[in-house]
Every structure is written in C-alpha cells, then in structure tokens.
Amino acid sequence: MALNTVPRKVGVLGYGRLGQSLVSHLLTQGPELGLELVFVWNRDPGRMAGSVPPTLQLQNLAALGERHPDLVVEVAHPKIIHESGAEILRYANLLSLRVTMATHxxxxxxxxxxxxxxxxxxxxxxxxxxxxxxxxxxxxxxxxxxxxxxxxxxxxxxxxxxxxxxxxxxxxxxxxxxxxxxxxxxxxxxxxxxxxxxxxSEPGAVTGSATITTFWRSLLGCCHLPSKPGIHLC
The missing domain is CATH 3.30.360 (Dihydrodipicolinate Reductase; domain 2)
Structure with a gap:
C-alpha cells in the first residue's frame, strides 16, 4: 500500500553495504510504497558504475536541491552531516542511522x-x-x-x-x-x-546482518511520520 498518493522523493548518501541495500529496496519496492529514488551520492562515484542508473547518480552533493528530495538518508560517514547537514536541511528531512557494537x-x-x-x-x-x-x-x-x-x-x-x-x-x-x-x-x-x-555479521564487517533490514524499516517508518522538517532519529 502506498504511503501517500504523491510519491515521496528519497535521496541516499553513501553506497556501501547499507546504501546498496537501501537503493535496491527503493528501486524494486519503492514505487508500490509511494517512494521514488531521486539520487544516489557516493564519495567515490566509480563505485556506483554499472549498478546505479546514470540518471540517478549525483556527482555534486551541492546540487542535491535540484533533485527536490523530501527525505535524505545518510549512510556514508558522520563528517558528511558535519559538512553538509545544514545545507541538506534546506531542502529535505534528514534520517541519520548507524549501529555501534563490541566485536572482533x-x-x-x-x-x-x-x-x-x-x-x-x-x-x-x-x-x-x-x-x-x-x-x-x-x-x-x-x-x-x-x-x-x-x-x-x-x-x-x-x-x-x-x-x-x-x-x-x-x-x-x-x-x-x-x-x-x-x-x-x-x-x-x-x-x-x-x-x-x-x-x-560477516567477519570484519562494520554492519551487522540484521541492520540491513532495520535501516529499510526505519526509512519506511520515517515516511509514515507526519511531515515535519528536520532530522529524524528512528
């Protein structure tokens, strides 16, 4: 069931394991849920080659406003928020999600x-x-x-x-x-x-296996919330 009659536009910052999972979910399940992927940005653009459609690859983070996102999901590195968080909030809500652990x-x-x-x-x-x-x-x-x-x-x-x-x-x-x-x-x-x-988790992985599902569910939960500007912690 769609979350809204008008698709909510989502951008993803980071294309590591979590970013790849979210992008895959948004491309395959997003339309039926009322979600539209409008851009993917990564510090190394070459990592997106062959898996992210060229039209969705955002080369310049400063240009994200041109994609008119409603929600931006950061799964890259905290310094991205430190450097660009205020600029992101000019255009969209911001969802910051990560996991800490004791591990190998x-x-x-x-x-x-x-x-x-x-x-x-x-x-x-x-x-x-x-x-x-x-x-x-x-x-x-x-x-x-x-x-x-x-x-x-x-x-x-x-x-x-x-x-x-x-x-x-x-x-x-x-x-x-x-x-x-x-x-x-x-x-x-x-x-x-x-x-x-x-x-x-996989040996040496920063991200646990269950976290992949958690991030996707958090994104959906954020989209169910009343539309209020700002940072959402889920």
Whole structure:
C-alpha cells in the first residue's frame, strides 16, 4: 500500500553495504510504497558504475536541491552531516542511522589515537569514558551510544558512559549491552534495566546482518511520520 498518493522523493548518501541495500529496496519496492529514488551520492562515484542508473547518480552533493528530495538518508560517514547537514536541511528531512557494537577488532573503523590501539588479550577495553570523547574517535562504532546521549538529555554526551571492547571471540557477531540505573529509592533500591543484543555479521564487517533490514524499516517508518522538517532519529 502506498504511503501517500504523491510519491515521496528519497535521496541516499553513501553506497556501501547499507546504501546498496537501501537503493535496491527503493528501486524494486519503492514505487508500490509511494517512494521514488531521486539520487544516489557516493564519495567515490566509480563505485556506483554499472549498478546505479546514470540518471540517478549525483556527482555534486551541492546540487542535491535540484533533485527536490523530501527525505535524505545518510549512510556514508558522520563528517558528511558535519559538512553538509545544514545545507541538506534546506531542502529535505534528514534520517541519520548507524549501529555501534563490541566485536572482533577487524570490525572497528577507528580514528585518532584509537586507530593505533592494540588488543592486549582476548577481550580488551579500548575506551571507557564519556561518549563525547569517543564519538570523534569511533564515528562508525559509537552511534548507539550517541543516540542514548540524545535520548537522555539530563545526562547528555558528558554523563553517558561509552565502552568500546575488542573481543577476538566475536568473529561473526556485534554485541551491544545497555545498562541503565536509576537513583536509589527510599529503601536504597534502584530501578535497573539491562539489554543485550547480538547481531550476526560477516567477519570484519562494520554492519551487522540484521541492520540491513532495520535501516529499510526505519526509512519506511520515517515516511509514515507526519511531515515535519528536520532530522529524524528512528
């Protein structure tokens, strides 16, 4: 069933594993759902050759307004939003989605001092501290933590603690644990929640297998929301 009588125009930034999956879904299922793919942009345009129709390849990110998108999905790198987010929001809503994990060291894409960090045993904590300090060092592996900081404004990026773990036993899996503790009550007991997620993945992959489906469902969920301009976190 179509989401609207008028097709919603979607642009995709990034053509890695997630971008390729979203583009494939939009081309094959988009029309029946009321979604029209209007452009695909990638830092290396050659990666789109032979799989993205030339008319949909956006060579210059600054020209995205000419495609009149309603929604832009970023599945490239956080610095794209840092550099071009304000410009994108002049023309369309923005959907930013990523996943963080504890996994085999080959599954990390680290920057700065963490890029040269080495595991000292079967399971090594590479970072433990405020999320604010981790995000610039692990932009592709800290987004669940960043989302938690945004969802808990009373704590924010300085009081939500992020822990990044390299575990050689997790060769085909990304694991996320979230622990939440409330303040002690009158009898000294605290409310606590602990969630544990295991996402199968290819060895060395940044993106877990279940994440592919999650991104597509998030895009559809975003299109079901009332049309309000801005950034959508799903």
């Amino acid at each position: 060291p080959d599954g990390f894409r680290l920057e700065g001092p963490l890029a040269t960090a080495h595991s000292t045993g079967p399971r090594t904590v590479l970072y433990e501290g405020p999320v604010r300090g981790l995000c610039p060092l692990a932009p592709r592996n800290s987004n669940t933590m960043a989302a938690a900081a945004l969802a808990a404004p009373s704590l924010g990026f300085d009081r939500v603690i992020g822990v990044l773990v390299a575990d050689f036993s997790l060769k085909d899996m990304h694991v996320v644990d979230v622990e939440l503790s409330g303040p002690p009550g009158p009898k000294g007991r605290s409310f606590a929640v602990h969630t544990h997620r295991e996402n199968p």
